[in-house]
Amino acid sequence: MKLWDYKKYFSMLGGLLLGALIALFLASLLFNKGIDRKDKSENIALESFHDAVQKASPSVVNIYSNVIVKDLDSPFPFSDRFNSIFGLNRSRIESSLGSGVIFYSNGYIVTNQHVIGDKSAGITVELSNGLKKEAKIIGIDKGTDLAVLKIDNDHELSSIEIANSDKLRIGDIVLAIGNPYGVGQSVSMGIVSATGREFNNPYSDYIQTDASINRGNSGGALLDSSGRLVGINTLIRSSSGGSEGIGLAIPSTRIVGIINDLIQYGEVRRGWLGFSIDRRVLRVNNLLQISYVNPGGPGEKATLKKGDIIISINNELSSYPLLFKEFARSKPGTTIKFKVLRESKELDLELFTSSMP
Numbered sequence: 001m002k003l004w005d006y007k008k009y010f011s012m013l014g015g016l017l018l019g020a021l022i023a024l025f026l027a028s029l030l031f032n033k034g035i036d037r038k039d040k041s042e043n044i045a046l047e048s049f050h051d052a053v054q055k056a057s058p059s060v061v062n063i064y065s066n067v068i069v070k071d072l073d074s075p076f077p078f079s080d081r082f083n084s085i086f087g088l089n090r091s092r093i094e095s096s097l098g099s100g101v102i103f104y105s106n107g108y109i110v111t112n113q114h115v116i117g118d119k120s121a122g123i124t125v126e127l128s129n130g131l132k133k134e135a136k137i138i139g140i141d142k143g144t145d146l147a148v149l150k151i152d153n154d155h156e157l158s159s160i161e162i163a164n165s166d167k168l169r170i171g172d173i174v175l176a177i178g179n180p181y182g183v184g185q186s187v188s189m190g191i192v193s194a195t196g197r198e199f200n201n202p203y204s205d206y207i208q209t210d211a212s213i214n215r216g217n218s219g220g221a222l223l224d225s226s227g228r229l230v231g232i233n234t235l236i237r238s239s240s241g242g243s244e245g246i247g248l249a250i251p252s253t254r255i256v257g258i259i260n261d262l263i264q265y266g267e268v269r270r271g272w273l274g275f276s277i278d279r280r281v282l283r284v285n286n287l288l289q290i291s292y293v294n295p296g297g298p299g300e301k302a303t304l305k306k307g308d309i310i311i312s313i314n315n316e317l318s319s320y321p322l323l324f325k326e327f328a329r330s331k332p333g334t335t336i337k338f339k340v341l342r343e344s345k346e347l348d349l350e351l352f353t354s355s356m357p
Contacts, residue, residue: 049175049187056229059160060102060221061109063111063115063123064095065097067117067121068118096116097115097182098179099111099217099220099233100115108150112234113141113145135151139261141262144254147262148263162256163230165254173189174191175224175225176223178219178221180215192207193210197248202321202329205254206234207230208248210247213249230249230252232255269331269356271327271333272355273353274301275304302350311340327353330353333352334352338350
């Protein structure tokens with residue numbers, strides 16, 4: 001083979017190799033772009049909570065209530081006397097707007113007590129499909145601001161799936177569903193800002209969230225990212241009356257027992273301690289001194305005596321708010337540990353709460 005033939009051969013071979021390398025490079029670019037598009041589409045799917053909302057929204061209802069409000073103050077002197085003479089009624093009816101959650105498929109709905117008031121002239125529940133039903137009050141609990149309603153329906157309703165709110169972590173994503181300002185069912189997203197908030201209510205240990213909660217959201221659902229109930233939206237801390245990023249919800253773990261009590265008894269059965277605190281000593285010396293022990297009650301069974309000073313409750317330094325909180329959150333059969341001071345001696349006692357006689 002002549003020299004120029006070799007040159008021609010190697011030149012052709014080099015061209016083929018270069019073409020193959022370029023083809024491989026272009027193929028890798030196209031493959032990586034395909035992966036990028038796939039990753040982006042998967043990320044978009046992960047960032048959407050559409051499925052969670054679709055799962056829970058049929059269980060969230062709108063509540064319209066005509067609340068009977070009594071006018072306690074009157075600009076007219078002797079108005080009470082005139083009312084009694086002429087039979088005037090100083091009560092008026094105001095419309096209230098809120099939300100609720102279908103807790104049981106046979107028609108039991110949980111909402112806030114302040115949505116329906118102490119007395120109601122009529123409550124209408126609007127389901128997610130637009131169907132409206134008249135509701136009756138089964139029970140209310142002012143302490144926790146919860147109420148249970150009942151509607152009749154021809155078929156089973158879509159009840160909410162409940163999650164364990166004790167497993168919530170600060171920073172977890174939550175969704176608030178309700179009927180803010182009566183615009184219709186709406187969803188807002190936020191995170192868990194804090195847990196165990198009291199805000200001067202010893203009956204509750206609220207979940208704090210920055211998900212937008214406004215007037216009309218009360219009684220609606222606070223969901224986790226899977227569409228399960230973790231709380232009932234109840235309060236906002238606001239100077240303007242609108243959402244400022246501090247919303248409060250009653251945890252699901254607190255709700256279950258309260259709802260079952262309201263359905264079964266029409267009221268919440270809380271633990272009875274069976275003793276009284278001396279208010280004068282509390283006011284003057286800020287001490288929890290027992291002034292009376294009910295015969296046969298939990299206090300007597302725990303060997304508490306008149307004159308005992310409670311110095312710790314469940315291993316925490318005693319205070320009246322702490323004592324009231326333990327009472328408010330206890331159920332019959334709850335164990336409460338007390339350390340008391342009796343004649344200069346410290347005693348460790350266990351009290352088992354019971355139902356009020």
